[in-house]
Structures are given as structure tokens and as C-alpha cells.
Amino acid sequence: MSVDGSSGIGEPSVYHAVVVIFLEFFAWGLLTTPMLTVLHQTFPQHTFLMNGLIHGVKGLLSFLSAPLIGALSDVWGRKSFLLLTVFFTCAPIPLMKISPWWYFAVISMSGVFAVTFSVIFAYVADITQEHERSTAYGLVSATFAASLVTSPAIGAYLSVAYGDMLVVILATAIALLDICFILVAVPESLPEKMRPASWGAPISWEQADPFASLRKVGQDSTVLLICITVFLSYLPEAGQYSSFFLYLRQVIRFTPETVAAFIAVVGILSILAQTVVLGILMRSIGNKNTILLGLGFQILQLAWYGFGSQPWMMWAAGAVAAMSSITFPAISAIVSRNADPDQQGVVQGMITGIRGLCNGLGPALYGFVFYLFHVELTTPLKPKCFHTLDPKDGLIHFFAIIPGPPFLFGACSVLLSLLVALFIPEHTGPGMRPGAYKKHSNGAQSHSHSPQGSGAEGKEPLLEDSSV
Numbered sequence: 001m002s003v004d005g006s007s008g009i010g011e012p013s014v015y016h017a018v019v020v021i022f023l024e025f026f027a028w029g030l031l032t033t034p035m036l037t038v039l040h041q042t043f044p045q046h047t048f049l050m051n052g053l054i055h056g057v058k059g060l061l062s063f064l065s066a067p068l069i070g071a072l073s074d075v076w077g078r079k080s081f082l083l084l085t086v087f088f089t090c091a092p093i094p095l096m097k098i099s100p101w102w103y104f105a106v107i108s109m110s111g112v113f114a115v116t117f118s119v120i121f122a123y124v125a126d127i128t129q130e131h132e133r134s135t136a137y138g139l140v141s142a143t144f145a146a147s148l149v150t151s152p153a154i155g156a157y158l159s160v161a162y163g164d165m166l167v168v169i170l171a172t173a174i175a176l177l178d179i180c181f182i183l184v185a186v187p188e189s190l191p192e193k194m195r196p197a198s199w200g201a202p203i204s205w206e207q208a209d210p211f212a213s214l215r216k217v218g219q220d221s222t223v224l225l226i227c228i229t230v231f232l233s234y235l236p237e238a239g240q241y242s243s244f245f246l247y248l249r250q251v252i253r254f255t256p257e258t259v260a261a262f263i264a265v266v267g268i269l270s271i272l273a274q275t276v277v278l279g280i281l282m283r284s285i286g287n288k289n290t291i292l293l294g295l296g297f298q299i300l301q302l303a304w305y306g307f308g309s310q311p312w313m314m315w316a317a318g319a320v321a322a323m324s325s326i327t328f329p330a331i332s333a334i335v336s337r338n339a340d341p342d343q344q345g346v347v348q349g350m351i352t353g354i355r356g357l358c359n360g361l362g363p364a365l366y367g368f369v370f371y372l373f374h375v376e377l378t379t380p381l382k383p384k385c386f387h388t389l390d391p392k393d394g395l396i397h398f399f400a401i402i403p404g405p406p407f408l409f410g411a412c413s414v415l416l417s418l419l420v421a422l423f424i425p426e427h428t429g430p431g432m433r434p435g436a437y438k439k440h441s442n443g444a445q446s447h448s449h450s451p452q453g454s455g456a457e458g459k460e461p462l463l464e465d466s467s468v
Contacts, residue, residue, distance in 0.1 A: 008187025012127045014136045016186045017120045018143045023178035024086055024116060025144055027093060027171040029151025033256055034096065034164040036246060042100045052367035054104050055242050059360025061111030070118050077190045078123045083182045088113035090175035097168050118351070125336050126189035133336055134287070137329040138278040145270035145325065153260035225424045226334055227354055232417035233295060233327060234355050236302060236410025238362030243370070243406070251403060252314055262318060269322030278326045287334055288426040294327030295418040299411050306408035334424065369406040
């Protein structure tokens with residue numbers, strides 16, 4: 001698609017989006033090991049609970065801001081908001097060694113703009129036809145996994161060999177490279193005819209209100225089911241992502257090198273799942289059944305994490321976790337099919353906002369459950385054996401069976417998500433498009449990315465943010 005007057009290198013493409021995502025999360029992946037160290041040094045008491053609070057504030061702010069940023073990008077274009085979200089998401093990185101307190105404070109506040117995925121998915125929707133979108137979303141999601149294949153291991157090695165300062169400098173340099181790439185190389189994807197004549201075009205506050213967006217969701221049964229599915233499935237995933245590396249080191253007794261290797265292996269398997277396997281499944285069993293299969297893998301993965309107490313069990317569950325990564329790209333495809341072309345930013349921002357809310361609630365929920373069942377995560381280098389728990393609290397026998405209670409709660413949440421997803425219709429006609437998504441008052445005309453009809457529908461093969 002040609003976009004008149006856009007700056008950048010070449011035509012807008014999925015590869016521009018892929019590079020932006022890779023550089024942002026590669027920079028954060030480098031900080032995996034140093035961040036655990038700084039977190040424990042800054043908050044020696046109740047480390048995990050403070051981690052949940054920091055991510056909770058960030059997630060809540062992301063939930064509040066995502067619809068506004070998505071709606072603004074629908075009117076003023078994607079490129080400027082890609083620059084804004086990447087800049088503020090990466091802004092805390094250099095503060096890690098300058099001032100840890102400011103580092104964690106800025107991480108919390110950066111949630112206002114930590115919605116890169118919503119803008120990226122809208123960018124991809126602008127430049128792909130409907131039957132191509134699932135593959136494109138899968139490539140973007142696989143790139144996120146690819147960015148974490150080597151970066152934690154590289155960061156851990158450099159931290160041991162040269163110190164945390166070098167890791168922070170390298171991560172800062174990569175973040176600056178990402179910003180420069182957006183400025184110089186990324187062309188605008190939103191066509192001129194869909195943008196206002198001036199920057200003074202109004203944006204309704206109804207579009208920017210996240211709670212209004214949720215109320216709109218309830219007016220369309222299909223989108224409501226999709227959003228409930230996203231909430232119930234991503235809530236445990238967000239909690240797991242915030243705590244799992246710490247859990248592996250303390251409870252399962254993984255070394256830092258083993259944790260880095262675990263991330264790399266699961267990342268490689270996730271890339272294969274979100275590219276090769278996803279495309280095959282979407283063509284063979286359809287969009288809805290792919291979502292159901294992914295949720296089934298997620299239930300198995302979380303149950304295995306919950307009951308597993310040996311390292312080999314974590315490795316096996318990690319392979320299952322890679323397969324569960326097909327769920328969100330498949331959900332994003334259904335979301336995009338239920339939105340008009342000039343409303344992709346709004347709906348993707350709404351879904352990202354729900355994920356942002358989960359990024360706030362998930363870590364807090366996991367931290368509370370760990371605390372409730374006395375799984376201490378305040379001393380990462382000295383794992384606490386289950387037999388040292390006080391027998392009078394009555395939980396010693398429970399812990400002997402379930403080492404990771406939060407993961408079991410997560411499996412129950414995903415089971416509910418699977419039950420809800422069963423009611424999502426496989427094919428949605430024009431009458432099921434969410435009419436509550438109002439057109440912008442700039443007079444932009446709707447357009448179609450793909451020919452309408454059963455041909456395109458039959459070929460339909462496709463949102464941790466956001467944050468690390």
C-alpha cells in the first residue's frame with residue numbers, strides 16, 4: 001500500500017513493525033538478570049510483592065491510556081505514536097544504575113505510553129489484507145519471542161564478565177537505535193485520505209475513555225466474548241511472566257545460566273509455533289479452533305508448572321507453553337475482522353488495554369497467592385525448602401503436593417476462558433461488526449483491505465507489552 005507523503009525507507013511493511021518490536025524487547029531482555037538483582041537490593045523485604053505493585057501501577061496506567069492512544073493513531077497516523085510509545089517504554093533503562101528508586105518509579109509511570117503492541121497491530125492491519133493478517137500477526141508475536149531468545153543470556157554473561165553498567169549502556173544504545181529507526185526508516189501506514197486535514201481534528205472523549213470502551217464491548221456479543229477470553233487467559237500469563245524467572249531460581253533451583261537457556265529454548269519453540277504451526281492450524285482447523293487449542297495448551301502448561309517440582313518438569317511444561325503462544329495472534333485476527341479498517345487502532349487499543357489491566361492485576365494476584373501460601377520469594381539465592389514451613393499453619397501437606405499454587409489458580413482461570421471461547425462464532429458476518437465503534441468526525445471514508453466474500457474468508461489463516 002502506498003501512503004502519500006510518508007517519510008521513511010520504502011513502502012510500509014510488516015518488516016518495519018518487526019524491527020521496532022525486536023529492538024525494543026531485545027533491549028529489555030538484556031536487563032533480565034540485572035533487574036532481578038537491583039529489585040532485590042532495592043526492596044530486600046517482600047521483593048515479589050513490590051515487583052507486583054510496580055507492574056500493577058504500570059498495567060493500570062496502560063489500561064487507562066491504551067484506548068486514547070489507539071484512537072489518536074487512527075486519526076493522526078501510526079508513526080508518531082510508535083515513536084512516543086517506544087521512547088517512553090525504554091526511558092527507564094538508563095536510570096537502573098543512576099537511581100534504582102527513580103528507575104522503578106519511571107517504570108510504573110511509563111505505563112501511560114507502554115502500549116507499543118496496540119499501535120504495531122494497527123500498523124500491520126493498515127498494510128495487510130484480511131487473509132494475510134493472521135500470518136503477519138504471528139510474525140510480530142514470534143519476533144517478540146525471538147528478541148528474548150538470546151538477550152537474557154547475553155545480558156547474564158555480560159553482567160558476570162563486565163558488570164551491570166555495561167549491560168545498561170548496551171540496552172540504552174539499542175533503545176536509541178530503535179528510536180532512530182522509527183524516525184528515519186519507518187514510513188507512515190495510515191493512508192492520507194483516512195487522516196484529518198489538520199491536527200485540530202476532534203477526538204471524542206468517549207473513544208478515549210477505557211471504561212466507555214468496555215461498555216461498548218458489551219453491545220456486541222462477539223467482541224464481548226473475545227474480550228472476556230483475553231482477560232481470563234492473559235491474567236495468569238501476566239502474573240506468570242512477572243514471577244516465573246524468580247520462581248525458577250528460588251523454588252526449582254535453576255542457575256542464572258539455566259534460566260537464560262530456558263528462555264532461549266522456549267523462545268525458539270514459540271517462534272516455530274507462531275509462524276509455521278500457526279499458519280498450518282489456521283488453514284486446517286480455522287480461527288476459533290486454533291484459539292481453543294492454544295487455550296488447552298495453556299491449561300496444561302500452568303497445571304504442570306503448579307504441580308511440577310523437578311527441573312525436567314519445567315522444561316517439559318516450557319515446550320507446552322511455546323505451543324500456547326498461538327492463542328493471542330489468533331485472537332488478534334478475530335478482533336481485526338470485527339473492526340472497520342479505520343477503527344483498527346481503537347479495537348487493538350481496547351484489547352491492549354485489557355491486557356494492560358491484566359498486567360496490573362496478574363502480578364498482584366500471583367504475589368498475593370504466593371504470600372498467602374507462604375512461598376517466600378525474598379531471598380532468590382537461597383531457595384526455601386517446603387519442609388521448613390511451619391507445620392502449625394496446616395499447609396505443609398498442601399505444599400508437598402502443589403509447589404506452585406498461583407499457577408494452579410491460573411489454570412482454573414484459563415479453563416473458564418476456554419469455556420467462554422467455545423461461544424465465539426467462527427464466521428462473523430457484516431451485521432456482527434461492532435456498530436458501537438463510531439467513526440471519526442474527520443469525514444474519513446471507510447475502505448477495505450481485502451475483497452469481500454467467501455473467498456477471502458475461507459483463506460483466513462491471525463497482543464509481557466508490553467513490559468518486561
